[in-house]
Amino acid sequence: MSREREGRHIVKRIIVCGVLVLDTPTCLGNGDAEGPTDLMLLRDSISAKALLTGSSIAGSLRNYLHEYKGDYGKSERRQDIAAKLFGDLFAYEDEKHLPEQQKLKTKEQDTQSPLIIDDAFSRDSPRIELRDGVKIDSATGTGADQAKYDLELLSAGTQFPLNFELLIDRENDENQLREALALALEGLKSGEISIGMKKRRGFGRCHVDEWQVWEFDLRQHRDRVAWLTLDRSWSKPYAKPPTTSQSIAAALGVTPAQPDKRDRFFLEATFKLASPLLIRSGQDSTGCAPDVVHLRSHRDGELKPVLSGTSLAGVLRHRAERIVNTLDKPEKIVNDVFGFVEENSKQAKASRLVVHESVIESTADLVQNRIAIDRFTGGAYHGALFSEQPIFGSDKTRLTLELELRQPRNAEIGLLLLLLKDLWTRDLPVGGESSIGRGRLQGIEAKMRRQLPGKATQSWIIFQDGEHLQVSDANTLESFVNDFSGEVIE
Structure with missing residues (x-):
């Protein structure tokens, strides 16, 4: 026709x-x-x-x-x-x-x-x-077989x-x-x-x-x-x-005001480094350089240390799975938030959680030499001397994490709050070599807001006041965590 x-x-x-x-x-x-x-x-x-x-x-x-x-x-x-x-x-x-x-x-x-x-x-x-x-195997905490990849990016x-x-x-x-x-x-x-x-x-x-x-x-x-x-x-x-x-x-020549019908939850948290941080860089170094250096990216014409969104998302997902598994319940809520790919059934779902890349300000670089020990002899392992260059923080070091959850449910916001708590209290390290004390963060301030279509934006703030933690509208934030516990336990 x-x-x-x-x-x-x-x-x-x-x-x-x-x-x-x-x-x-x-x-x-x-x-x-x-x-x-x-x-x-x-x-x-x-x-x-x-x-x-x-x-x-x-x-x-x-x-x-x-x-x-x-x-x-x-x-x-x-x-x-x-x-x-x-x-x-x-x-x-x-x-x-x-x-x-x-x-x-x-x-x-x-x-x-x-x-x-x-x-x-x-x-x-x-x-x-x-x-x-x-890709990290959640069960072993190590890299999955044949799951390493590299990308070419525009700066x-x-x-x-x-x-x-x-x-x-x-x-x-x-x-x-x-x-x-x-x-x-x-x-x-x-x-x-x-x-x-x-x-x-x-x-x-x-x-x-x-x-x-x-x-x-x-x-x-x-x-x-x-x-x-x-x-x-x-x-x-x-x-x-x-x-x-x-x-x-x-x-x-048109009116800019338009109703935004999106439902979103934003979390912006500022931390300082409580320990050295090392995310291995896949870029080739020129000249005399350590075996391993921290990841850097071009910003404003210079290389600056960053916490990549892929690394942070992997850490958050792993801890979310651990929280849910502690309750001995299915991981559906984790897959709903972080997305999933099922190779066997060919099913996939995109992540509703947007994790932004963060630039780390005011850091220092120090090279550390390490060596593997032969457990049988107790001596140095032959050919296993290597050097690393993590970044070290000071009182001026700041790292801001930005998360955005689309179409959030109250239970999912509660899960994000639990992840924020683990980061804030140094219980959840980021980056590599966490087993030797690297990657710990210390919370300074967290700002959260819920944007609902046709409604006023809800806002919350958490900040460290000396030894005390100040929380605005703690009852509402606690209700989100209770919704998460109730949904998972049911």
Whole structure:
């Protein structure tokens, strides 16, 4: 069954440009298994610059807009604003039950996206970071067999010029499309949209500082010429200046206020190091360097020690499993929060807990020499001398952990509070070599807030006042823990 489609009658073109800046390392993989690392960066075949595809940008923006307007986990429908801005999907959940004839008739209503998104190339040759990781066996606490991997990442600070073009058809609701585009791009401006792989483990955070917007009314001769000659070096006589603003809503001339329908719980906790910390770096060191150094990442043009989101998430998951197993109950709540992959059943679920990467400020580096002891002779083991360079803290050392739980239940918030307590009291170490006393943290302050759609934001704070711990609204926080205990025990 087919029918002829009429061409679109474009009356306006709105061009939006901005520069995307990476705030954390980002993995834009090319999907090729062949290479020196398990996942190589996607590069332009001509310039060898890093490539951020338009499809990746569109997917991130579409998902953000859908979640912002319709909450997490809900299927997209044809009448949703995300579908109108980014085009109709092949099938919708609420249409799968229809008869085949009705499906074909409904399919004829599909339209292409009025938003054109160009591929983006990094401004300079990409600066690369290497990260390695390993899956930990929960039962033994050691690396799982054949579960080590390494990634090639773009360093923080990498810039991508972005280019969007919104086509306004004479039958479109122009103001609705403007508002939808402003809302989606505001997610980039505020840093709420991440790109690439492992977005929920701290990679791919980014932001845009400023926007430039050109608007061309194709019914006007001068605007038609200005659009046709926009990117020409000789176009000065026909040029139309852009509207420049830090607010994309102001640049597009729409009202920025939109109801946020997402339900989220945020936890931001500040610690200092109570012992040395060592997370092994997979990057090659140049010159004379110890055998093992702490993980560092580029920030503001220099290498700084970090606590990676993947490492922290693994530690938190392991302790959450231990808490639940202590009660001799199923680990469903852990899988619901942290996600899971079942190799046998081919089932998987994404994590609802977002764990951000943390920069550690004001640290010192000291090299320690160690040697393995032969347990049979009691002497030094031959060839087992090695050196390590963990980071050491001082009174000025600060480490801020940022967690975000999406669609939280009270019991899940209670589980996060128990994990915070273990970190705060030095019972839960992070990083490697915890068996020799490394990786202990000491809590200073924790801020929490619950954002509910259509309701006032709830906030709590915990801080250390000398030898005493001060807690705001302790009864509510205790009720979350009681909900967790009650749910697991039932």
